[in-house]
Amino acid sequence: MARNRLLEVLERYEAVIGLEIHTEVTAAQTKMFCGCPVAFGGEPNTRVCPVCLGMPGALPVPNGAAIEWTVLAGLATDCDIALWSQFHRKQYFYPDMPKDYQISQYDLPFCSGGEVEIEVDGEGVTQRLDLDTPLLPPFAVRDADGYRVRIGITRIHLEEDTGKMIHVGGSEGRIAGATHSLVDFNRAGTPLMELVTEPDIRTPEEARRFAQKLRSIWLALGVSDCNMEEGSMRVDANVSIRRRGVEPFGVKSEVKNMNSFKALHDALAYEIVRQADTLDAGGTIVQETRHWDASARLTSSLRSKEEAHDYRYFPEPDMVPFSFDPEWIDSLAARLPELPDARRDRYVATFGIPKRDAVTLAADSALGVYFEAAVASAIPVGASRDGQRARQVANWILGDLSAHLNAAGVEIGASNVTPAMLGELVVLVDEGAISGKQAKEVFAATAETGDGPAAIVEARGMKQVSDASAIEAAVRTVIAANPAEVENYRGGKTQVIGWLVGQVMREMRGQGNPALVNEALRKMLE
Numbered sequence: 001m002a003r004n005r006l007l008e009v010l011e012r013y014e015a016v017i018g019l020e021i022h023t024e025v026t027a028a029q030t031k032m033f034c035g036c037p038v039a040f041g042g043e044p045n046t047r048v049c050p051v052c053l054g055m056p057g058a059l060p061v062p063n064g065a066a067i068e069w070t071v072l073a074g075l076a077t078d079c080d081i082a083l084w085s086q087f088h089r090k091q092y093f094y095p096d097m098p099k100d101y102q103i104s105q106y107d108l109p110f111c112s113g114g115e116v117e118i119e120v121d122g123e124g125v126t127q128r129l130d131l132d133t134p135l136l137p138p139f140a141v142r143d144a145d146g147y148r149v150r151i152g153i154t155r156i157h158l159e160e161d162t163g164k165m166i167h168v169g170g171s172e173g174r175i176a177g178a179t180h181s182l183v184d185f186n187r188a189g190t191p192l193m194e195l196v197t198e199p200d201i202r203t204p205e206e207a208r209r210f211a212q213k214l215r216s217i218w219l220a221l222g223v224s225d226c227n228m229e230e231g232s233m234r235v236d237a238n239v240s241i242r243r244r245g246v247e248p249f250g251v252k253s254e255v256k257n258m259n260s261f262k263a264l265h266d267a268l269a270y271e272i273v274r275q276a277d278t279l280d281a282g283g284t285i286v287q288e289t290r291h292w293d294a295s296a297r298l299t300s301s302l303r304s305k306e307e308a309h310d311y312r313y314f315p316e317p318d319m320v321p322f323s324f325d326p327e328w329i330d331s332l333a334a335r336l337p338e339l340p341d342a343r344r345d346r347y348v349a350t351f352g353i354p355k356r357d358a359v360t361l362a363a364d365s366a367l368g369v370y371f372e373a374a375v376a377s378a379i380p381v382g383a384s385r386d387g388q389r390a391r392q393v394a395n396w397i398l399g400d401l402s403a404h405l406n407a408a409g410v411e412i413g414a415s416n417v418t419p420a421m422l423g424e425l426v427v428l429v430d431e432g433a434i435s436g437k438q439a440k441e442v443f444a445a446t447a448e449t450g451d452g453p454a455a456i457v458e459a460r461g462m463k464q465v466s467d468a469s470a471i472e473a474a475v476r477t478v479i480a481a482n483p484a485e486v487e488n489y490r491g492g493k494t495q496v497i498g499w500l501v502g503q504v505m506r507e508m509r510g511q512g513n514p515a516l517v518n519e520a521l522r523k524m525l526e
């Protein structure tokens with residue numbers, strides 16, 4: 001689908017999007033109501049016990065660490081933490097649910113009423129067509145890079161994950177066309193946080209930014225590994241459209257199976273256009289769950305959507321309700337680490353790096369830790385020109401280093417280029433020992449071999465010559481050998497200087513410090 005088609009639809013219709021984001025609390029290490037370990041993969045049905053297999057008579061014991069992590073997640077997203085809470089049973093039949101009910105939360109979730117601010121910049125801004133004349137809230141605020149908008153969080157509750165069905169012979173793991181199905185209960189009972197947003201999102205890009213921001217907050221907290229491909233973070237979207245300026249919501253569909261941020265964006269863009277086409281043709285939207293097929297790039301109907309009363313929620317009789325002490329909640333709040341927005345602001349204020357770079361570096365704690373370590377090694381305590389070197393460190397990380405890590409499929413912590421080596425490289429360039437062009441070659445060699453930049457410069461004889469007498473000697477030779485050009489320069493054709501610099505560099509086999517060569521040449525010509 002062409003991007004323009006989405007923009008054309010958004011001129012007439014406003015999209016209303018809410019997200020439901022499930023995140024496995026992998027930090028809790030054991031399952032929600034038993035002691036089985038939480039881990040991805042493994043031989044099927046080996047991480048199970050009578051509790052998570054739903055054997056008759058087995059009793060659940062709540063995982064205190066999982067509850068603590070969920071309260072921390074709520075505090076990190078400005079939620080109110082309930083002083084009184086409890087688990088409910090959600091009844092439904094599906095073969096991956098051994099008890100035929102899921103222990104979840106209903107009207108008393110642990111966290112509610114939060115918000116998260118997102119920033120949209122770049123091309124994503126074009127999707128928000130009402131930026132200057134918003135008709136209905138939530139209102140976006142313009143800033144230098146694009147706009148900011150606050151997305152409300154209805155609630156975060158805790159529940160247990162299901163097992164996993166494997167449909168043998170079905171395409172894309174779906175049941176259609178399968179000959180038989182297998183079930184693996186290793187995942188059953190894993191602590192699962194479900195975060196539900198208010199219907200405050202207006203564009204596919206805002207949905208993507210929200211999911212990315214949330215992932216960066218969860219990673220900073222350490223609550224989960226948030227691996228979308230392995231399913232430890234899963235995003236479902238509710239989307240409806242309404243004519244611009246009209247208040248009542250349209251009929252929504254729920255879209256599932258987006259296992260990347262791009263898939264989330266593309267599935268929503270497809271669904272908005274599909275609903276508009278249906279309405280334009282005089283049809284009606286039915287409330288249903290739809291499946292995003294990433295290879296066909298379309299959504300298809302999965303089932304009609306259940307209403308809450310279909311689940312017959314009732315309080316879990318095997319567990320007493322929870323009563324939290326406000327002091328306990330305060331002690332958790334005091335444990336919150338620096339979150340991505342605060343980290344971004346600190347990078348801009350302390351290191352003077354561009355906001356866009358700061359956002360990227362602060363979004364991933366591993367990247368941020370690397371950045372700060374490299375800056376510390378590039379800038380001796382109390383040295384001047386801090387901003388200059390920090391900006392160069394950021395440029396290297398977001399440019400050559402990221403490209404290298406992507407190509408090699410390596411995590412930043414496992415790279416051959418340590419933060420200290422990157423700092424060393426930045427110092428070599430900043431002190432004029434090597435040129436920017438040479439630095440690229442040194443970086444590639446360090447990434448390849450793991451040898452430090454200074455050692456590579458030494459071994460390859462790349463050191464830039466900054467010695468004044470050596471430069472002056474080369475300049476004299478070039479001036480003596482090119483009287484016509486020198487005459488031209490002195491006659492006012494000063495642009496010939498570039499050619500003369502090139503001659504000096506050639507005389508010095510490319511090792512002259514360009515700035516010093518330039519300076520010496522001008523001095524001697526005048």
Ligand SMILES: [Zn+2]
Nearest residue numbers: 034036049052
């Ligand atoms: Zn178990």
